[in-house]
Each structure stands twice: as structure tokens, then as C-alpha cells.
Amino acid sequence: MSDATTTLERAVPDAPGLAALVVEAEVGEPPPEDEIPLYAPRRKIYPQSTHGTFRRIKWAVLLVTLGIYYLLPFVRWDRGPNAPSQAVLIDLPGRRFYFFFIELWPQEVYYLTGLLILSAIGLFLMNAIAGRIWCGYLCPQTVWTDLFFAVERFIEGDRREHMLRDARKWTAQTWARKGVKHFVWLMIAWWTGGAWVLYFADAPTLVKELATGQAAFIAYAWIGILTFTTYTLAGHMREQVCLYMCPWPRIQAALTDEYALNVTYRYDRGEPRCSAKKAEQLRAHDEPAGDCVDCLQCVHVCPTGVDIRGGANLGCIQCGLCIDACDNVMVKLGRANGLIAYDTDINVKRRIEGKPAYFKIVRWRTALYATVIAIAGGVMIYTLATRASEGISVIHDRNQMYVRLSDGALRNAYTIRIVNKQLKHSNFILDVDGLPSSQVEFVGLPQRAAGTQLIDVGPDQTREVRVTVTDFSVIAPPPSTTVLFKLIDVDTGRVVEMRDHFFGP
Ligand code: SF4
Ligand code: SF4
Numbered sequence: 001m002s003d004a005t006t007t008l009e010r011a012v013p014d015a016p017g018l019a020a021l022v023v024e025a026e027v028g029e030p031p032p033e034d035e036i037p038l039y040a041p042r043r044k045i046y047p048q049s050t051h052g053t054f055r056r057i058k059w060a061v062l063l064v065t066l067g068i069y070y071l072l073p074f075v076r077w078d079r080g081p082n083a084p085s086q087a088v089l090i091d092l093p094g095r096r097f098y099f100f101f102i103e104l105w106p107q108e109v110y111y112l113t114g115l116l117i118l119s120a121i122g123l124f125l126m127n128a129i130a131g132r133i134w135c136g137y138l139c140p141q142t143v144w145t146d147l148f149f150a151v152e153r154f155i156e157g158d159r160r161e162h163m164l165r166d167a168r169k170w171t172a173q174t175w176a177r178k179g180v181k182h183f184v185w186l187m188i189a190w191w192t193g194g195a196w197v198l199y200f201a202d203a204p205t206l207v208k209e210l211a212t213g214q215a216a217f218i219a220y221a222w223i224g225i226l227t228f229t230t231y232t233l234a235g236h237m238r239e240q241v242c243l244y245m246c247p248w249p250r251i252q253a254a255l256t257d258e259y260a261l262n263v264t265y266r267y268d269r270g271e272p273r274c275s276a277k278k279a280e281q282l283r284a285h286d287e288p289a290g291d292c293v294d295c296l297q298c299v300h301v302c303p304t305g306v307d308i309r310g311g312a313n314l315g316c317i318q319c320g321l322c323i324d325a326c327d328n329v330m331v332k333l334g335r336a337n338g339l340i341a342y343d344t345d346i347n348v349k350r351r352i353e354g355k356p357a358y359f360k361i362v363r364w365r366t367a368l369y370a371t372v373i374a375i376a377g378g379v380m381i382y383t384l385a386t387r388a389s390e391g392i393s394v395i396h397d398r399n400q401m402y403v404r405l406s407d408g409a410l411r412n413a414y415t416i417r418i419v420n421k422q423l424k425h426s427n428f429i430l431d432v433d434g435l436p437s438s439q440v441e442f443v444g445l446p447q448r449a450a451g452t453q454l455i456d457v458g459p460d461q462t463r464e465v466r467v468t469v470t471d472f473s474v475i476a477p478p479p480s481t482t483v484l485f486k487l488i489d490v491d492t493g494r495v496v497e498m499r500d501h502f503f504g505p
Contacts, residue, residue, distance in 0.1 A: 044166075045239060047149055048159035048300040052324025061137045062146055070191065073198035077101070080423045082459035090200050096460075102384065103460075105421065107391075114380045118373060125369040127252050129361055130342065131262040135248065136319035141241050142303075144192070144234035148185055149303065155181045159300055185235045186227065193226030239304040242317055249314045259360045263318045264343040265298075265309040268352045273309075276333055291339050297329050298322035298340055308340060390426065391419035392487040394500045401503040411470045412502050418465065418487060420457035427454045427490040430467065434483035435502060437472045454490065469502060479504055 077087035077100055084091065089098040097104040097112075104111055126133050135142060156162045156177050165174055197219045198206055209215035210223075233241055242249065256262070270292035274282065279289035292309065299307045301322060304315045308322050326340040347357045397413040405411055420426045430453065432440050442453055443466035457463040469483065481502045488495050 042240065043305060045303070045305040046159040046163050046300075047303045047321075048297075048325075049153055050297075050301040050321055050325045050328065052327055054320030054324050058137060058146060058319065058321075062143050065138065065143050066147065070195045073195065073203035079103075082423045084202060086202055088199060089202075092200060103421070105419070108387075111380060111384070114376055118376050118380075121369050121372050121376070123248075124255055125366060125373065127255050128257070128260055128363075128366045128369060131256065131260050132249070132252055132316075132318040135242065135252075135317040139317075141233060141246070142317060142319065144188075144230060145238050145303065147188065148234045148238075151184050151188070152181055155184070182235070185231055189227040189230035189235070190223065192230045193223035196226050197222050239315065242304055243315050253314065257363075257365065258345040258349075259363055261342045261344055261359075262312065263308060263316060263320060263323060263340065264345075264348060265292075265311070265340050266338070266343065266348065266351070267309070267311075268348065270309065270339050291330070291333075291335050293329065293333065295329055297325040301325040388494065388496055389421040390428070390487065390489050390494060390496055391421070392485060392496050392498045393417045393419075394485050394498045396500055396503075402505070404505075405470070407472075409470050409472045410502075410504050411468050414467045414469065414485075414500065416465050416467050416485065417462055418455060418457050419462045421460065423459045425456060425458055427456050429453065429488045429490060430455065430465075431486045431488065432469055432483055433486060434481060435469070435471045435473065439470045439472065441468045441470070442466070443468065471502065471504075 072088050073086065075087040076085050077098075078085060079098070083103070084098060086098065087100050089096075091098065095106045123134055152162070156165060165177075168174075194210070197210075201219075206215060206219065210219060237245075267290075269290065271290040272288060273290050273292035273294045276293050279291075279293070282289035296307075298309070299305070299322075301324070302308070302316075303319065303321070304317055306313045306315045308316060320342070323338075323340045323342070327337040330337050330339055344359070347359075350356070350358060393416070395415045395417075397415070401412070403411045403413075416430065418428055418430075420428075430440065430442075432438060440453075442455075445453060445455075445465070455463065455465060481504070482499055483502045485498045485500060486495055487497070
């Protein structure tokens with residue numbers, strides 16, 4: 001490969017005066033096609049620290065999200081004596097999910113489906129308004145990697161210092177720093193796994209059990225798995241997860257449009273890039289000179305190693321750190337901020353045409369996403385607010401659909417499951433409608449007069465009862481008659497119903 005210097009001509013569409021922008025670059029002759037490797041070797045990234053608005057936002061988001069994740073299992077919520085007091089709890093043995101005042105039963109898993117739909121559409125809406133803000137600020141991979149970077153910079157120094165140390169012969173001090181860094185990373189990863197399991201049991205009790213070695217093996221196993229994944233993904237794989245493993249950048253690229261805000265290098269202002277001194281000379285001769293001084297600060301702070309000046313990039317998680325870095329450079333040069341900024345494609349075009357900026361948040365796609373979110377959220381809130389605290393399910397016996405008794409009457413048998421979602425004992429009465437002359441009997445319970453048999457169900461529990469329904473009508477019923485099982489809560493008078501069938505010959 002030769003070291004020939006060639007000239008790259010970069011055409012900038014819709015940019016009068018910039019149409020043939022000439023950028024000098026050192027490039028080698030391309031290798032023959034069959035020698036081009038299919039896989040680009042990984043380039044180690046040493047992101048430099050920066051300060052500014054977006055860095056502050058990221059610190060705040062990091063503190064809030066990690067604070068919630070690590071501390072939420074310890075938040076208490078009083079649900080009375082018959083329910084756990086942990087605000088957020090996934091109670092697998094009890095088959096319940098508790099979220100503050102909401103308690104979900106296994107048969108209400110559709111709320112989680114609704115939540116997933118809301119999350120997906122919420123992500124689409126975020127993307128339509130402000131690009132990959134999820135990736136840049138909220139994604140767990142971003143948050144933990146940012147934390148790991150902070151630890152790394154604290155122990156091994158900022159970009160330059162760290163690079164020099166790595167390039168020099170490693171001394172005992174270098175090894176010691178690396179050792180401390182990996183130890184701290186492992187501690188964070190371990191606590192991340194530890195916090196995860198606390199969502200599945202009473203947190204203070206589980207902490208004691210974990211500390212004294214009395215917790216279940218599965219708890220230790222999950223802590224081990226999550227320690228490994230956090231340490232590997234946030235400590236070692238970092239930007240590789242965003243570049244190669246995560247599908248969202250590809251999906252996001254297909255969902256964006258020219259009105260979405262994205263981190264944008266305003267090439268119309270920045271090009272042709274040149275040093276501050278040269279720019280002064282060029283401007284003195286009325287020649288074009290951009291504001292970009294090619295200092296590479298925007299590239300050095302980038303956690304994924306992207307040069308945003310090359311345009312939209314799949315590797316850009318839109319964290320805004322290059323905006324801060326460039327603004328700091330502009331301040332030092334006495335130039336206006338915003339050479340890199342959140343901007344839209346349409347505004348870049350309009351600015352070049354001399355038109356004012358135009359922001360259009362309400363468009364058909366944002367309206368559609370917002371409508372879907374409002375409908376799905378509204379339905380979920382309504383059904384949650386109005387859901388019954390009791391329930392009934394009926395299963396007809398299958399091995400024998402009916403029995404003919406010696407006096408000619410027909411009998412069908414059912415298994416009834418009664419659900420009591422209240423946190424207190426409740427008494428229910430079961431009634432059956434739909435047959436002209438019938439009798440309901442409860443297997444294993446003392447027989448009482450029709451409509452007086454009380455069925456007691458414990459707090460937050462279900463109870464299964466076997467029931468036979470006998471039809472004494474002289475006229476034989478049709479092969480299948482619809483019957484209505486009515487469950488009446490004695491205390492509240494609330495009624496829940498379930499239809500099934502009474503079968504005959
Ligand atoms: S290019 Fe800028 S916004 Fe994109 S990931 Fe890098 S620093 Fe963040
Ligand atoms: S930080 Fe700003 S001035 Fe420096 S290279 Fe990046 S865009 Fe150009």
C-alpha cells in the first residue's frame with residue numbers, strides 16, 4: 001500500500017458555495033477487493049472527559065437511574081398484614097407482581113404486554129422527536145459504561161495520561177492501577193447483580209441471608225451471572241454492544257425523518273475547516289473559512305469513537321458530549337456555540353438557503369405514536385381502576401360430560417376456581433342460573449339450602465371447589481344448555497359471572 005496523497009472531493013448537497021468542498025487527506029491506495037478484511041479490528045477508545053450542559057444532564061440521569069435501580073428494593077409499601085411490604089416485588093413463589101399500590105396476578109400478565117407496547121411506542125416517539133436520546137442517556141449499557149469510564153479515568157487518568165501509560169512499558173504501578181480498576185468494576189458489577197435479585201424477595205431479609213450464606217443457590221447464581229455480564233458489557237465490550245449487538249440503531253435509522261432532532265455537525269458553518277490563524281488570513285482575503293479548527297476534541301470525547309463531522313453515523317449514540325467539547329473550544333476561540341448541536345436535517349438545508357430554523361414536533365408520526373400511547377395507556381389505567389377484586393373460572397368435567405341418575409335427573413360436574421384479590425378473608429355464595437329446576441351441591445362441603453352455602457376464601461388467595469349441578473326437569477334439556485355461574489361477595493354484594501354449558505344426551 002503506497003502513501004500517496006490524494007485529494008478527496010466531498011460534495012455537499014444543497015449547499016451553494018460549498019458544493020465542491022475540497023478536503024486534503026492522507027489516504028493510501030485501496031487494497032485489492034479480495035484482500036479487504038470482512039471484520040474491522042477493534043480500535044481501543046480512550047474517551048476524554050469533558051464538561052458542559054449535556055455532561056451535566058448525563059451525570060444527573062446516571063445518578064437518578066442508578067439510584068432507583070440500587071435503592072428501590074428497599075422502599076417499603078404498607079399493604080396490610082396479609083401482603084409483602086416491599087414497594088416493588090416480583091414474588092415468583094406467590095405468583096404475584098407488586099408495584100406500589102398495584103398487585104398483578106398471573107392471569108393479568110396482559111398488563112405487562114401493554115407495558116411493553118407502551119415502552120416500544122414511547123421509544124418510537126422519543127426517536128421521532130429527538131433521535132436516540134434513549135441510547136445517549138437512558139440505556140443501561142450507556143449508563144453503566146459511563147460509570148465504568150468515570151472509574152477508569154479516576155484511576156488510570158484522563159485520555160492522554162491513560163494512553164501514555166498503556167503505550168509505555170508497564171510498571172508495577174501500571175499493573176496496580178489496572179488491578180484496582182478491575183476490582184472496582186467487579187464490585188460495581190457484583191452490586192448490580194446483587195440489586196437485581198433483591199427485586200425477587202424481601203430485600204432486607206435477603207441481604208442478611210446472602211451475607212450469612214443462607215440464601216438459596218439460585219440467588220448466588222443470578223448474582224454471579226449478572227456480575228459477569230455487567231463487568232463484560234460495561235467494562236470490556238462498551239461501544240461494541242452499540243455497534244454490533246444492539247438492533248435499535250438499525251431500527252431507529254429506519255424510523256427517523258428530516259424533522260427529528262439529532263446531534264449534527266453544522267458543516268455549512270464549520271467547513272472548510274482550518275486553524276484559527278489560517279481562518280483569520282482567509283477571511284482577511286474574503287475567502288471562505290469555516291469555524292471548525294480540526295482540533296478533534298469532539299472525536300476524543302466520543303464514547304464510541306465517532307467523528308460526527310462525517311455526518312449521521314450508526315455508531316453515534318447521540319449523547320451530546322461532542323456538543324459540550326466543541327462548545328468549550330468555541331468559547332476559547334471567542335466564537336459562537338453550536339457548531340455541533342441538536343439540529344434537524346431540514347434546518348441544515350433551510351439555513352443554507354438563508355431561511356429561519358423551523359421545528360415541527362407535531363407531525364403525523366408523532367401524533368400517531370402519541371395517540372397509540374394515549375389509547376393503550378388509557379385502556380390500561382381504566383381496566384386497572386375498574387378491575388374486580390374477585391373472580392371466577394369454571395371448568396366442566398371432561399371425562400364424563402353428564403351422568404343420568406336413577407330417578408332420571410341429569411347431573412354435570414364442574415371445577416370452580418374462586419379468586420379473592422382482597423387482603424382479607426371473604427365469603428362468597430355461588431348460584432347457577434339457566435336451568436328450570438336444578439340443585440347445586442358442593443363436593444366435600446356440608447350441604448346447605450340453595451343459595452346459602454358460604455365459601456370462605458383467604459386473603460389474596462384462590463380456592464378451588466368441586467360442584468355438581470343436577471337438573472330435575474321432566475322435559476329433557478337440549479344436548480347443551482348455557483348456564484350462568486354467579487359468584488356473590490357476601491360483604492360487598494359484588495357479583496361476578498361466568499358462562500358454561502350443561503350437557504345432556
Ligand atoms: S458523536 Fe457525539 S453525540 Fe455521537 S456518540 Fe459521539 S460524542 Fe456522543
Ligand atoms: S470540536 Fe469542534 S472545532 Fe474541534 S474538530 Fe470538533 S467540530 Fe471542529
